[in-house]
Amino acid sequence: MTTEDTGNQPTSAHVARYTPDRHADYGDARLSSPVFPRNSPPLIAALTPWLGGRTGKVLEIGCGTGQHGAAFELAWPGIAWQASDPYPEHCASAESWRLALKLPSRDTLALDAAADWGPEVTAAGPFTAVFTANVIHIAPPAVLAGILRGAPQVLGPCGLLIFYGPFMENGRHTGEGNARFDAGLRADNPDWGLRDIADLREGAAAEGLEMAAVLAMPANNRVLIFRKP
Numbered sequence: 045m046t047t048e049d050t051g052n053q054p055t056s057a058h059v060a061r062y063t064p065d066r067h068a069d070y071g072d073a074r075l076s077s078p079v080f081p082r083n084s085p086p087l088i089a090a091l092t093p094w095l096g097g098r099t100g101k102v103l104e105i106g107c108g109t110g111q112h113g114a115a116f117e118l119a120w121p122g123i124a125w126q127a128s129d130p131y132p133e134h135c136a137s138a139e140s141w142r143l144a145l146k147l148p149s150r151d152t153l154a155l156d157a158a159a160d161w162g163p164e165v166t167a168a169g170p171f172t173a174v175f176t177a178n179v180i181h182i183a184p185p186a187v188l189a190g191i192l193r194g195a196p197q198v199l200g201p202c203g204l205l206i207f208y209g210p211f212m213e214n215g216r217h218t219g220e221g222n223a224r225f226d227a228g229l230r231a232d233n234p235d236w237g238l239r240d241i242a243d244l245r246e247g248a249a250a251e252g253l254e255m256a257a258v259l260a261m262p263a264n265n266r267v268l269i270f271r272k273p
């Protein structure tokens with residue numbers, strides 16, 4: 045099963061750092077990320093040229109509240125969004141958001157990206173894209189390695205692997221805020237921290253994925269897009 049303990053799943057320290065608010069007045073499992081309203085519109089604008097006209101399924105790794113997937117599926121009706129997360133509260137939140145927004149019912153997969161992705165994930169594919177936002181810097185390197193290993197196995201031809209978040213570029217931070225964020229992450233857990241785009245490019249190439257784009261985003265974030273041949 046994809047949730048067997050790899051030692052790389054969210055810990056209480058992770059959940060303490062990533063604490064989405066619960067809307068008590070919703071009366072269901074929906075969680076709400078305070079940064080979602082700021083991140084979502086520019087992400088949709090940046091990814092529309094890549095996903096907007098496409099059909100098929102997208103697998104999201106580490107969906108958190110599930111708000112991104114729901115917003116993306118509303119923005120791109122040809123795409124069926126398959127959320128996943130190893131943390132049960134996040135899976136429940138993603139399902140609740142879909143229900144509340146009257147999106148087609150689709151169970152969120154309990155997936156630890158550092159583990160073998162397993163037959164359940166393969167059966168849900170093949171995927172047009174694998175998407176992950178704000179996951180790999182608040183997780184040990186094994187999670188990034190698992191994504192780079194797992195994505196090519198579940199992507200269809202010309203499928204895309206898309207990362208969103210803060211990254212380093214050739215050993216340098218892209219802004220003072222990111223440098224502080226990185227120091228705070230590493231203080232919480234020495235295995236966490238911003239990853240370098242050059243390392244992702246190299247790791248992806250080793251798994252047969254070529255870099256297709258690096259998109260500058262607000263607040264010194266980046267979208268990285270890799271493509272399967």
Ligand SMILES: C[S@@+](CC[C@H](N)C(=O)[O-])C[C@H]1O[C@@H](n2cnc3c(N)ncnc32)[C@H](O)[C@@H]1O
Pocket residue numbers: 052053054058062077080105106107108109112129130131134155156157158176177178179182183187
């Ligand atoms: C900072 S949150 C980002 C959530 C969401 N993607 C967003 O941008 O709002 C990090 C997410 O990574 C997930 N995560 C942590 N360890 C993971 C692992 N080993 N495999 C997959 N997801 C993981 C957490 O459960 C959490 O949902």
